[in-house]
Amino acid sequence: xxxxxxxxxxxxxxxxxxxxxxxxxxxxxxxxxxxxxxxxxxxxxxxxxxxxxxxxxxxxxxxxxxxxxxxxxxxxxxxxxxxxxxxxxxxxxxxxxxxxxxxxxxxxxxxxxxxxxxxxxxxxxxxxxxxxxxxxxxxxxxxxxxxxxxxxxxxxxxxxxxxxxxxxxxxxxxxxxxxxxxxxxxxxxxxxxxxxxxxxxxxxxxxxxxxxxxxxxxxxxxxxxxxxxxxxxxxxxxxxxxxxxxxxxxxxxxxxxxxxxxxxxxxxxxxxxxxxxxxxxxxxxx
Ligand SMILES: C[S@@+](CC[C@H](N)C(=O)[O-])C[C@H]1O[C@@H](n2cnc3c(N)ncnc32)[C@H](O)[C@@H]1O
Numbered sequence: 001x002x003x004x005x006x007x008x009x010x011x012x013x014x015x016x017x018x019x020x021x022x023x024x025x026x027x028x029x030x031x032x033x034x035x036x037x038x039x040x041x042x043x044x045x046x047x048x049x050x051x052x053x054x055x056x057x058x059x060x061x062x063x064x065x066x067x068x069x070x071x072x073x074x075x076x077x078x079x080x081x082x083x084x085x086x087x088x089x090x091x092x093x094x095x096x097x098x099x100x101x102x103x104x105x106x107x108x109x110x111x112x113x114x115x116x117x118x119x120x121x122x123x124x125x126x127x128x129x130x131x132x133x134x135x136x137x138x139x140x141x142x143x144x145x146x147x148x149x150x151x152x153x154x155x156x157x158x159x160x161x162x163x164x165x166x167x168x169x170x171x172x173x174x175x176x177x178x179x180x181x182x183x184x185x186x187x188x189x190x191x192x193x194x195x196x197x198x199x200x201x202x203x204x205x206x207x208x209x210x211x212x213x214x215x216x217x218x219x220x221x222x223x224x225x226x227x228x229x230x231x232x233x234x235x236x237x238x239x240x241x242x243x244x245x246x247x248x249x250x251x252x253x254x255x256x257x258x259x260x261x262x263x264x265x266x267x268x269x270x271x272x273x274x275x276x277x278x279x280x281x282x283x284x285x286x
Contacts, residue, residue: 058181062147066109069143069173075166076138078106078268084162095159097198098216102160104137105213107240107274111265112144118263119207119238119278120150121255128152129206134197134223135159139167141209143174146188151207156192157200164194198222202230213241213274228285237279240265244277249285253278 070076082104088095089102096102107115116131123129129152131145136156145154158164171190202208208231212220220242227237228247236253237244244250252261256278264273 054180060181062113062144062149063109065147065174065177066140066143069170069177070138070140076140076170078104081106081138081163081166085160088160088162097219097222100214100216101135101219103214104163105211105270106137106140106268107211107276108266108268109140109144112141113148115209115238115263115265115276115278116145116148116150116207118256119236119253123150123206123236125150127206130204131155131207131209132157132200132202132205134200134208134210135212135215136167136192137163137211139170139192141211142167142190142192143170145207145209146174146190149188151188153189153191155190155205157195157197158192159194159196161194164192167192198226202227203232205231205235207236207238209238210242211240215242228281231281233281233283235281237281238276239279240274240276242277244279247279249281249283250279251282253280 074080085102085104089099093099120129129150131142131151131153132155133139133141133145134157136142136158137160139156139158142154142156145151156167158167171192174190197210208227210223212223215223224244224247227244228249231237237250245252252259254261256263261279262275262277265276266273
């Protein structure tokens with residue numbers, strides 16, 4: 001059963017004006033710029049109509065919207081987040097399963113969009129896919145998932161209270177930005193809560209992302225057992241830096257070019273890339 005979060009935030013972004021954007025998004029690669037609606041000056045007299053016309057002319061670019069939200073370095077930079085997580089570990093070591101689990105890092109937005117494209121390949125997007133980032137930090141990969149146009153719901157859970165609070169603030173900023181855009185047929189509900197991934201029910205998700213590079217072996221072992229038990233058959237796992245070939249009811253995802261089941265991804269402000277392994281749960285445990 002899910003633990004009640006100390007605080008959480010969610011909103012349903014489902015205004016009719018957002019619908020068309022995501023119809024367009026779906027048909028194009030994630031980091032491409034999409035012009036929504038017709039161009040040309042509005043001759044509309046009422047301000048409501050003028051706003052509608054403006055929304056139609058707006059360019060929907062997920063990476064640009066993401067950068068506008070998270071460019072506020074004082075609040076959202078990786079270094080600030082890393083410092084916060086380090087302080088929490090020092091002051092409240094009991095927060096984490098292991099102190100190494102707290103080390104903070106981030107994936108580049110365009111790498112994440114590519115990963116989501118690959119990880120959802122072959123899935124019926126009209127089925128209302130649900131995404132979750134286990135250990136979402138300040139919520140950047142939750143926002144990216146919401147902007148990708150692939151999910152009906154994007155969730156994040158973060159154990160560090162200060163980081164979770166920032167994630168909630170980021171989501172509020174995202175909502176404000178998205179209100180300007182035109183229709184979307186795939187409204188995305190977004191939700192972040194403060195809590196422990198080990199208290200979450202994972203059976204509801206279709207795509208689970210874990211940036212587990214510095215998670216301690218003990219934590220990874222516990223996580224693998226939970227994923228193997230709780231994920232639904234057909235759900236996908238994208239896990240950074242931790243090979244999970246030993247999960248007996250998981251298969252590497254074949255849709256990765258070359259069928260190799262993993263993809264290199266770029267990190268924010270780091271020279272080297274990380275490997276992200278993708279799997280599908282193929283059957284229940286015996
Ligand atoms: C490497 S950071 C990744 C942040 C984010 N997912 C991203 O990729 O941008 C790992 C995050 O997991 C969080 N974390 C570690 N153990 C956790 C747990 N048991 N429950 C929830 N969050 C946890 C840490 O506080 C940290 O913010």
